[in-house]
Amino acid sequence: MERELIRLEDWLADPSAETRLFSISGIGGIGKSTLLAEMARRCRASSVLTLWLDGQSELASSGALLTGLEAGLSNEYGRSRKPDSPLLPYIADELSKQRTVLLLDNGERLDRLESWLLSSFLTRLRSVGVLIAIASRGGLPPKWHANPDWGSRIETFPLRLFTREQSLAYLSESGLETELQQEVARKTDGHPLMLALTVDLLRTRERDAFAPTRDIPAILSGDWLREAASPALHRALTALSLLPSADQSTLSQLLDEPLDAAAYYELGRLSFIRGASQGLSLHHVVSRLLREDFSRRDSERFRTLRHKAFGLMADRFHDADRRTQTQIAAHVLDLYRENLPFAHAYADFSAPLRPDEPSRYREEDLPFLHRFLADSLTRSDWHSELVRAEDCHAVLDEIARRSPEGICVVRRDDGTPIGFCAGFRLHAANAPYLERYAPAFLPMLGDEGVRLSQAAPEAADSLCILLAAVDTDQSLYRPEELGALLMQQWLIHMTGGWRGIMMSADPQLNSLLHLLGFQKKERIRTDAAAEADLVLWELDFRHTTFEQWVQLVLRQTDPNRAARSKANPRDVAKLDADDVKSLLRHWLDPDELRQLPVLRRLGLSEVEVQAGIRSILNAETPPFPLTPLEQRILRESLRGALNKNQLAEVFHMSRTTFYRHSRQAMNHLAQALNGRILDQL
Template identity: 55%
Template sequence: MEKIAKHRIIGLDREMMSFTDWLADPRAQTSIFSISGIGGIGKTTLLLQMARTARQSSVRSLWLDGQGGLTTSGAFLASLEMSLATEYGGTRAPESALLPYIVNELQLQRTVLFIDNGEEIEKLEGWLFSRFLPELKSARVLIVCASRNGLPLKWQTNPEWKSQIQRFPLRLFTREEVYDYLDGSGLSAEWQRAIAEKTEGHPLSLALIVDMLLSESAEQRDVWREVPAVLSAEFLREAASPGVYRALTVLSLLPAADENMLNRLLDTPLEGADYYHMRALSFVRDTVDGITLHQVVARMLRDDFARRNPAQFEAVRHQAFVLLAERFHSVDQRMQMRLSAHILELYREFLPSAHAYANFSSSLKPGEQKPFRQEDMPYLQRFLQASIRGSDWQSELVDSADYPVLLEEIAAHFPEGIFIVRDEKGTPLAFCAGVWLHALSMPLLERYAPGCRGMLGEEASALHRLPPEAADTIFVLLSAVNSEQSLYRPEELGALLMQQWLVHMTGGLRGILAAGDPQLNSLLSILGFKAYGKATGYAGIELMTWELDFRQTSFDEWIQRIIRQTETAAGQPAYQREDEYPLAIDRSVMKQMLEWLFDPDKLEELPVVRRLGWDGMQVRDIIQGILADGRPMEPLTLLEKEILITSYLRKDRNKSQLAASFHMSRATFYRHMRLAEKHLAFVLSDLMRSGF
């Protein structure tokens, strides 16, 4: 299902330039363009734009659609004859054979032959190479074939034609192109920002969302749920069996999987033939680690799975967390970092969507990870200066007057301590800079951040003797994002910087940083950092120092924290031992607590309450105290508190009325309420473990 946007065509400059170059070249020979990409990426849109350009250049264009059945030479030639007749009034004499007639027509004038939905063109390969294409050697014909996987390998290796083939795999929109697409849509700046942050630059997804928001029924529609449902149906059109459909939804929860791993999460084992069928799908890629889904398709399938069957989705996602945790120590460092990134992607729902330092709801993906280059320095210094002016994104360990020279020192002597998040073009968007702790770097650390001496304690002496090649700890001193551009919110970039830095650490490293901001401290705790000690900032303020240590087996602790937060009514996870985290509360238990909040006797029946030896009144008072507190308690937001209060404490309206009062659809309201129950369960579990 391809759809042409109502807005001007964007993001296809390279392809259109090659096309117009062929049209303008008086010596152009017969050539082949192969357009490829997943459903909705813009293949048909591109072909239509090329067809309009051809007409404006007075070049004949003929259109064939593979969905009409171009699987035989007869059908192919008949479709060409019909196109010539309907578009240009061409008629074939009764005594003239079809192939010579078509070849003669194509040799008469420059022609562009468009083949849309050309997935089955391989069935014509033998005839095309032996009979049809040789006749066009001396003609001036451009064949533009659009298909999900591109032209088969035989085309790309054919000795006579491979030099005449150009391949154009279509890509997703960049953030800049998304805003370009939305320009003139009539949508408010707030809606445009929400669309840019929640989509992944998929053209059809953007077109559907804009159409829905501009429709008369927009207020009653939850586009963030409807669009994944529509597109999932489109992507899964290629899945020929229910078994493949189920396996694809499971695969959406894994970074990569072979048949055995998929079967561990499937109720019914996958048939061997189905697995091979999956490998051939346009949005599935074969890798050394197994098959993997295109990132947009995976996101859409997860969203649709969560909408259709939230309980089952949560249970399978929980199983995926456990499975990935088991795999972590048996794979190499490259795969460990990939697993970490995927776990954070699945974990995103449990991270704060609105925070002073980070917004994890965005689907923003980083550009290619490249080490620091000297040409990056002007960007980084500009970010720091903006940070100083705004009193934001600063390190209280270092005097702000020393930021520029400290960054220059790190770049000159320890450039490996600079970590940069870049956009699609490689331009820096955010960075953090620190030093790897060893004998050569400790003097610099102590010169600019003297407060670290007391915090490192006895370890400082050992670090002064440690050779650089043995360093495994980075001390972060500076951090800033590009807050002056309009494409990304600072909180988006902050979240991306933290996520990418965290993934980097999971490769077997330790990270240390210090903060005096309570909000940042709460966020670091959610991300799995552990309080390391106290430090004194440059202005004499007391800072909390945080450590994230993945040098040994700490990944297990980190993943267990995630697993505890994602427990569901499906039962206790196999990964959890009875003596570990005995007070963890899952969402189903939290829901029971809320429903029985005013019945202390029933509350006392719950196993978790009995283990604590508390009475029902104590539990009720604690829960009411959490909800009555006018501050967010990460990951529980103020909005989620209000939803729980109106749903379980006031109980003066039905669900439809409640949804309307929060300006949400019923489906959206239920989703927010489930999240609120999960987040309250996490807050209450932490309070119980700390002996509240």
């Protein structure tokens, strides 16, 4: 809140400062009252007359407001009014005797006194040097800004969510372990009150009890819902959380009873809702927490409405402009986030994803991208097998020069790049560079490669990704988190009617592409000495509609998707720890997984097994008998970044203790999976 406090200090230091109004606004829990409290502390330290008012009680009437000011003057400064002195002139006279700051918290009902304040109260203070700071969720109404006497004296301060850097700075004082600080920063999404509540809960509970913090969304959702005065608005808010934006008609389609015009108008007046081109839109943090709370309260109803909302978004996608399509695609990815990979070497979608639009490449980004690429080459990861390591920097320069629209950049809050992927758009002008730096690529496409190498630039409809790297020197985001952000942005870009082509021999990347709806075209043996074949992957939005792609992803990740054998559940063979160990060993290779006898024994597909394990290990509260500690051990083991000895150190255990916990985790995961399988039959 440096900007707001600096402005206060400027006003206090100016001997000729005029009467001003500070309008402080923001969603519930973002820190409005905290800012007012800090302002009060600084004002009192400067010997400025400082009075605090609570709008919940002291905006009921003009008399209540004046009585509150009189009480503050009496209790804090020992000043008393003569019995025959009228209240309003007395208050105005006292506030005029010296520099004064009035701090009004909970100013949502200022409209009750709007006319009196503008015509009677403020006119007496216009020329005496008073600062009035008003904190409310929606800020001062438009009528105040349009007022000829006061509009020019209003300064607005909309409070924002914490950046990741600010969240980690707060957490550094919490006493929590570094790993847990990172996890809290990811899950609290920069919301100050959620951050504080989470830290308080974790301080009073064991490190492995992160699951009880699931109560926090309900606490905050209840606070926001209280701003909506009627049950009809409560239901409308919950429905609106499932859509990126909605007009009255669209919203009514998700409700049992249509929303009338008056209720829609009242909905638009709530502090955490803004007008959008397609109607009304919820603040993204409020939207996410309302969804999480709704999902826990009534999971079946949530899934039904989510499916209906997806249908509405798919219908809108066809005729929407590109900006709206981008918003819809990003919202759908977040709406079904629990279906996306959560413990993968390249992408972890478990943290809330930003609602940002894909960031365009800028020339000044190039030195950052080269640094990320150099670090990646040192570690031998992230870059394409089609490009020789010594050519990667030249390829990046050519892409930046010839095909800058093929570069996708992820940035920090201050705009600094922290990750990228880059590729050529496929047409005749770029074909010579592909032939020089990735000579195997076009021939592998056969006749299609010939067509693409001769296509006119304006007819280009395909993109190949050759390079990707992230900034591993920064500590704000884990590499897998940046991988998820990159993949999200690239997928959103593809929904604009492009075909994406990738080739990989990396089994982990292949498993990720499979889960995200890429279609395997063929395996290509390039060298008899190669450890693995190259796999050609394609995601084609030229002929695949947006909803078809999402449905494909859901089919491949939903553990309940397929009809099961109708055998009596009591006759079904059970999984044991050895079965689970085999499943996890081949977790990243669907082809290997498909061959395991246990899948045939249970009548399951490899995708269903992957989805079942994913849903258990991604659950906020792991199913009995799996404990939160065992869940984390399995998740970290699946990421594959550390060996057993390193994992034992991470969990502060001896190797023997870690092995014992690992075996127990396998047994408990087997029991939890058996429960899921029986439920699905």
